[in-house]
Amino acid sequence: MTAVPDNATPPAPDAAAAAIRVEGLTMAYGDFVIMRDLNFTVRLGDIFIIMGGSGCGKSTLLRMLVGLKAPAAGKVFYREGSLWDAPPDARHAILRRTGILYQSGALFSSMTLAENISLPLSQYTALTRGEIRDIVSLKLALVGLAGFEDFYPSEISGGMCKRAGLARAMALDPDILFFDEPSAGLDPVSAHNLDELILELRESLKATFVVVTHELASIFAIGNNSVYLDVETRTMTASGDPKEMLANATDPKLRRFLTRGQE
Numbered sequence: 001m002t003a004v005p006d007n008a009t010p011p012a013p014d015a016a017a018a019a020i021r022v023e024g025l026t027m028a029y030g031d032f033v034i035m036r037d038l039n040f041t042v043r044l045g046d047i048f049i050i051m052g053g054s055g056c057g058k059s060t061l062l063r064m065l066v067g068l069k070a071p072a073a074g075k076v077f078y079r080e081g082s083l084w085d086a087p088p089d090a091r092h093a094i095l096r097r098t099g100i101l102y103q104s105g106a107l108f109s110s111m112t113l114a115e116n117i118s119l120p121l122s123q124y125t126a127l128t129r130g131e132i133r134d135i136v137s138l139k140l141a142l143v144g145l146a147g148f149e150d151f152y153p154s155e156i157s158g159g160m161c162k163r164a165g166l167a168r169a170m171a172l173d174p175d176i177l178f179f180d181e182p183s184a185g186l187d188p189v190s191a192h193n194l195d196e197l198i199l200e201l202r203e204s205l206k207a208t209f210v211v212v213t214h215e216l217a218s219i220f221a222i223g224n225n226s227v228y229l230d231v232e233t234r235t236m237t238a239s240g241d242p243k244e245m246l247a248n249a250t251d252p253k254l255r256r257f258l259t260r261g262q263e
Contacts, residue, residue, distance in 0.1 A: 018079070019044045019176055019208040020065060025074030027060050033234060034060055038074065040227045040239050042176075047202055047209045047222045049242060052229035053257065058212045059180055061229070065210065066178055067095045096124070099169035103181045105161040107153040107168070113140065114149035117168045124172060139167040142204075143197060159190035163197070170205070177201075179211040183218055195221045216260060220246075228254055 018041045025038040034057040042048040050058045063069040065076060067083060076083040078094045086094065107116045117136045121127055127135070140146055143163040153161050162182060169177055182198075183191035195218050202209060213219060219226070219242050226245070228238040230253060238245050238254050249255040 017043055018077070019046065020210070021075075021077040022065075023075045023077070025061075025064065025076065026072040027057050027064065028072035033072070035229055035234055035236070036073075037235050038227070038229075040236065042208060042210055043225060044208055045202070045206065046225045047198065047211060049219050049223035049226035050210065050212045050229070051214060051219055051226055051242075051257070053214070053231050056229040056231040058214075058229060062178060062180055062210070062212050066098060066100055067091055096172065097175045098178060099172065099174035099176075100178045101162070101166050101169045101180065101182055103184050105153070105158075105165035107161055107165055109153050112150050112152055113145065113156075113164045113167075116153075116164065117171050120168065120171045135171070136167075139170050140164070142170065142201070143167045157190070159186050159194065162186065162190075162194060166197070166201075170201075174207065176208045176210065179209065179213075181212055181214075183213060183215045188217075191215065191218065192221075198222050216258065219258075228257070230254075 020042040022038050022040050026036040027034040027038075038061070050061055052058055060069065064071050070084055075085070080086070080090070080094050083091055083094060107113070111119075114133070114136050117139055118132045121132045121135060136149060137146070140148060143166050145160060145163055145167065148156065148160070148164070153164070156164070179198075182194055186194065198209060198211075199222055201207065211218070211222070223242045226239060226242050227236050228245070230237040232253070237251055238249070242258070245254065246258045249258065
């Protein structure tokens with residue numbers, strides 16, 4: 001049985017198949033509530049989409065899931081227990097199993113791709129330089145950038161920078177990968193290629209993916225589970241497979257969101 005900190009509420013018995021479980025979550029900045037009463041489960045192996053219109057709090061929710069901002073109320077459970085109730089060391093251990101691809105790629109411009117990807121390996125492992133070099137080459141190959149170790153971010157395209165950022169997110173072999181608007185700034189072809197890469201990695205790595213996006217093409221191409229945040233009611237109004245949500249949508253706002261440019 002997984003140990004849970006004394007002050008953390010243990011997961012429910014059926015949480016074994018859950019990578020992340022959110023209960024009664026409220027997001028706020030001071031007295032201003034962005035979203036309230038969020039309840040959803042990210043299952044193991046999901047490509048889970050966090051979606052909604054501009055200003056609904058998608059990126060803020062992501063920050064709460066990855067330990068960057070505490071919720072105003074509610075719980076975020078990983079398999080080890082409640083993230084925000086855990087002591088700092090335990091929370092850090094939980095989050096070591098995750099990787100993040102930021103919207104811009106967030107590569108250090110003064111470092112080569114190899115140096116960017118090796119950074120978490122040199123900080124958090126006792127691997128030798130040779131072992132790190134081999135892992136870096138493998139991660140770059142996984143994202144289609146074999147042979148680009150010595151290139152700087154300024155020397156490659158935006159889509160390639162996103163792939164390099166993904167390679168760095170995978171450096172420590174995380175169980176869960178988070179993406180913040182991965183298609184932002186990409187042309188349609190590059191965005192489609194990134195979607196295909198995410199699908200390939202889900203199959204090869206057997207990891208769980210949580211993706212913040214408003215891009216319909218990506219939502220329907222890769223998502224098998226999701227939550228819809230409604231900016232007007234300031235809560236979630238739907239969850240589940242995006243295709244099934246569209247087929248069964250009775251909420252006109254949800255239907256408009258899922259059919260933008262198609263009606």
